[in-house]
Amino acid sequence: MTIKxxxxxxxxxxxxxxxxxxxxxxxxxxxxxxxxxxRYSLGWVCADEDGALVGFVNVAWDGGVHAFLLDTVVAQRLQMRGIGTALVATAAREARAAKCQWLHVDFEAHLRSFYFDACGFRETTAGLIAL
Incomplete structure (x- = not known):
């Protein structure tokens, strides 16, 4: 398996x-x-396997120092193989290169170990209003 x-x-x-x-x-x-x-993103990362889109993450931002991960997704048949981690690492590297100082993410509870353990995010206090 070769992923670009x-x-x-x-x-x-x-x-x-x-x-x-x-x-x-x-x-x-x-x-x-x-x-x-x-219109709304600093950038995005595509994961490609032999010309097929198999992974994606969107990096939204505030136009300043804050970037936000959205829509991190990997094809089900390829999950648990490090593709999501590589998508997030690429997104973090590019956000850093764009002079962002913070990369934010929110997620469902079952993704906690992915973001904290595999990707290196740390727990913070945050708030949310469902609209």
Missing amino acids: YEWRGDFDNAALDALHADGFGPPVAETDWRERLE
């Missing part, structure tokens, strides 16, 4: 929709990812 990781990598909307549905569950949305990412 690319900052601001090329993808098509249908492939990213399908990856999201595979990783997060149906339905397959029809999202204009390219427009959304170009």
Whole structure:
């Protein structure tokens, strides 16, 4: 298995929709990812296996020193092989290169060991309002 990781990598909307549905569950949305990412993101990382999109993470930001991980997803058939960790490491490296000082993430409880143990995040106090 050879996976290529690319900052601001090329993808098509249908492939990213399908990856999201595979990783997060149906339905397959029809999202204009390219427009959304170009408008709101510092960048993103694509993981590619033989021309197929198998992993993705979005790095949103505040235009200053704070970056935020969103939509970290790996194809189910390839999970638990370090792809997600490599996506996050690439995102962190590129956010650091863009002079960001903080990389934030929120996640569901079952992903705690992935983000804290595999990716090196540390626990902080944060707040959230469901809108």
